Amino acid sequence: MGFLARLVNKFISPAPTSAQSGIQVTKDAVWVYLQCDKCGERLALRLRKSSEIQREDDGSHDYQMFINKTVIGNDCFNRMQLRLEFDGMYRVVNKQLENGTFITKDEYEDANLQGITR
Numbered sequence: 001m002g003f004l005a006r007l008v009n010k011f012i013s014p015a016p017t018s019a020q021s022g023i024q025v026t027k028d029a030v031w032v033y034l035q036c037d038k039c040g041e042r043l044a045l046r047l048r049k050s051s052e053i054q055r056e057d058d059g060s061h062d063y064q065m066f067i068n069k070t071v072i073g074n075d076c077f078n079r080m081q082l083r084l085e086f087d088g089m090y091r092v093v094n095k096q097l098e099n100g101t102f103i104t105k106d107e108y109e110d111a112n113l114q115g116i117t118r
């Protein structure tokens with residue numbers, strides 16, 4: 001548990017359910033689930049590893065890859081600034097989101113099941 005606890009402590013926003021809350025890494029993509037702070041819209045973002053992830057290989061950081069992205073939803077013009085940092089195994093070591101909140105995949109799918117209109 002020691003390693004996991006240290007990993008969790010590195011997250012800026014608290015992760016209530018799991019360290020990877022809000023982010024799922026698949027073979028070729030990174031899925032991010034988030035909610036707009038302004039209008040409450042919930043979004044699922046698919047970031048392709050091949051094109052979205054940038055490398056930071058000079059060894060002076062505790063991450064090796066990162067994503068910077070401005071996210072704009074469908075319901076308003078709130079600009080959410082997303083930053084994710086990964087180690088060499090595509091594990092998230094740091095995540096930040098301005099003007100938005102990370103949610104879990106379950107929360108995203110629940111919102112869709114309830115038929116929230118766009």
Ligand SMILES: [Zn+2]
Nearest residue numbers: 036039076078
């Ligand atoms: Zn919004």
